[in-house]
Amino acid sequence: MSEKCNEVLAELEAFVDGELPSEKMGEFVDHLHECPPCLHRADFQAKVKEIFRKKCEKTSSSPPETLILRVRQTIRSEVRFTDEA
Numbered sequence: 248m249s250e251k252c253n254e255v256l257a258e259l260e261a262f263v264d265g266e267l268p269s270e271k272m273g274e275f276v277d278h279l280h281e282c283p284p285c286l287h288r289a290d291f292q293a294k295v296k297e298i299f300r301k302k303c304e305k306t307s308s309s310p311p312e313t314l315i316l317r318v319r320q321t322i323r324s325e326v327r328f329t330d331e332a
């Protein structure tokens with residue numbers, strides 16, 4: 248895992264939310280192209296966001312904090328699994 252991977256991982260949530268400045272966004276995409284594990288993480292994070300969005304649309308309320316925490320833990324274990332593989 249390179250230093251760049253750590254950087255990408257730290258800002259993955261902002262990236263998926265589209266909150267990164269365009270300059271950083273380009274760097275991010277470049278890295279994802281050359282680093283399949285990071286691409287996998289980004290893809291997973293995007294899927295989680297999508298599930299959240301659908302859930303919120305149905306209930307028209309924010310997901311409970313406990314659910315957010317559980318998903319964060321899932322993301323962490325997923326990332327660990329990817330690193331070991």
Ligand SMILES: [Zn+2]
Nearest residue numbers: 251252282285
């Ligand atoms: Zn990477």
